Amino acid sequence: MxxxxxxxxxxxxxxxxxxxxxxxxxxxxxxxxxxxxxxxxxxxxxxxxxxSKEKLFAAVFKYAFSQFAPRIFSAFKDDEDFFALIRNFISVYIDIVSKNPFIPLFIINEINKKNTVFTNVIKMSGINPQVFKDRIQKEINNGKIKSIDPNQLIINTIGMCIFPVIGRPLIQVILFEDNKAEYDKFLESRKTEVADFIINSIKI
Amino acid sequence: MxxxxxxxxxxxxxxxxxxxxxxxxxxxxxxxxxxxxxxxxxxxxxxxxxxSKEKLFAAVFKYAFSQFAPRIFSAFKDDEDFFALIRNFISVYIDIVSKNPFIPLFIINEINKKNTVFTNVIKMSGINPQVFKDRIQKEINNGKIKSIDPNQLIINTIGMCIFPVIGRPLIQVILFEDNKAEYDKFLESRKTEVADFIINSIKI
DNA sequence: CGTAAATTTGACCAATTGGTTAAACCATAT
DNA sequence: ATATGGTTTAACCAATTGGTCAAATTTACG
Known part of the structure; x- marks a missing residue:
């Protein structure tokens, strides 16, 4: 052997x-x-x-998803100050997507084809957004932040983190005259800019 | 003939x-x-x-892009109140993407392959984000909104409009137990929710 | 009508693709 | 050393794909 x-x-x-x-x-x-x-x-x-190709693809998809989605929620376990939590989560999340720019689009793409593979992977991934929702609701109840549908806040946050990465080639051309370095700076500064933007919106 | x-x-x-x-x-x-x-x-x-297939594809891409990107900026010509402008733009934009859910992902995808077709189409489309940037800067100077990098605000806005559409299959499963009707309601309510979210963040 | 041009079709092609298979290769255990 | 079983390779295959072409059909028009 x-x-x-x-x-x-x-x-x-x-x-x-x-x-x-x-x-x-x-x-x-x-x-x-x-x-x-x-x-x-x-x-x-x-x-x-x-x-087969399908099996190999499934292995890659599984990796990509496990690499990605769970991390979304892992940063949320802490019992930190809510705003600090947001700042940390966004910083980490933008960092991950910036360093793995192909993964989000890859996942979104394959998920938009009703590929049966992904449904299983999602179910198996043990994602639990309830931790998120509960925490947000708690902060609302405690009067720390304005009333907002937790789902809306979650989608706002992730959307602002992911879009500039998956839309990069287009945005970089239209808004930054295709200047790569400028765009890298732009992404880097978003780690705090997005957090500020969100906190400004929800703080009382 | x-x-x-x-x-x-x-x-x-x-x-x-x-x-x-x-x-x-x-x-x-x-x-x-x-x-x-x-x-x-x-x-x-x-x-x-x-x-050829390439030519046919180019025709479709041209259509999709012309259908989409220009409308992004057309809603911004008016001399309306800035917040009303934001509300209107987001409502219109979310409506467009909701009714053409495949177009944003299609564009993002083909743009992420260095397909030479798209570069020309973009240049030809006469997109001019300067109108956006100028208007935002004006509002800042007039003390109507907080200081913010216009590019950041633009990307925040578009990201929040597009992400829930291109990520729908995933989000709908994770956050809405795959309830289509609920998700439609969610998208509909975003027409005002996102605008509120943004205005809350930038208003003084 | 009749004819020429435009349109439509089916048969066909070369290249590519995922996949198979039998033989070759190689490391190990006896 | 040689038999054994996992590993690697080259040759091959059937199906698919974008594309071609000549013949057939339709349309416009003198």
Whole structure:
């Protein structure tokens, strides 16, 4: 029997290559040959370790989603001051999406095709927005923030974090004359700007 | 020579079918045969009227973009009260994206592939965000709203309008137990909620 | 009508794609 | 060393895809 080190090495190389290609080009745009080339292996090995393109894609999707969605809510467990919590969450979240710019669009895309894969992944991911909602409602009840539908606040927040990343190529051209450095600065400053914007809106 | 009525009829049918398929499935996911079937014509006619898939796609992209982006800024010409302007813009914008839910994601997607088609379309579209920026800056100078980077405000606004539409399948499951009617209500109420949220944040 | 041009169709093609398979390769245990 | 079983490869395949082309059909018009 061969050592598992080698096996895992190849299997790992495949998954890494698959991540790169799938995340950038989506399911339809991805060619198995390109993944094999990027992994530096024979195409047949893809089918040896993952049986089909669909299975390999599912593995990538699972990774992308687990990498992403849970972190959305993990930052919310603390018992910190609510505004500090918001500041921290937004800073962390913008940082994540900025460093993994392909993941949000990838997830949104595949979710918009009624791909059955994603439904299971979501259910399995144990996402629980109730923690969010409860905390927001608590702050409202305590008179710390204005009354607002928690769902609205949540979507506002995530929308402001994600949109500038997935719409980057367009926004960078229209608003920043395609100046990459300027846009990076813009994204960086959003870590505090968005938080300020939200807090200004909901504080009493 | 055949009457133009018939020709335009077929050409129109093709474009309509192409819109449907391309917008829903993207460039990679679209099959010429499916467009032909949806238009009820022979596949060869696609190449007769539009020379290639790329050309046909370009036509659809041009339509989608022209349908969409210009409207972003058109609502901003007026000399209305600034807050009324915001309310109106957001209401109109959310209405458009809600009724054309595939267009924003379609544009964002194709723009994230360095497809050369889109660069030209953008340049040709005559989009001018300066009207926006100037108006915002004016309101700041007049002391009507708090100081804020106009770019930040613009991205905040559009992000809050678009995200709940392109992320719908995911959000609807996670936050609304996949209740379509509830989500429609949610989107509808955002026409005022988002405006309130923004105005609360920037008003002095 | 008759004819020429525009339109429409079905048959066909070369290239690509995901996937299969049998043989080759290699590490290990006896 | 050699048999064993996991690993890797090259050759191959059926299906799909965008696209072509010549023939057939329809339309306009003298």
């Amino acid at each position: 061969k050592m598992t080190a080698d096996k895992e090495n190849t299997e790992e190389k495949i998954l890494e290559a698959a991540k790169e290609v799938f995340l950038e080009k989506g399911n339809d745009g991805t060619r198995m040959q390109e993944i094999a080339d990027k992994a530096g292996i024979n195409k047949s090995l893809l089918h040896y370790y993952y049986r | 055949k009457m133009t009525a018939d020709k335009e009829n077929t050409e129109e049918k093709i474009l309509e079918a192409a819109k449907e398929v391309f917008l829903e499935k993207g460039n990679d996911g679209t099959r010429m045969q499916e467009i032909a079937d949806k238009a009820g014509i022979n596949k060869s006619l696609l190449h007769y009227y539009y020379r």
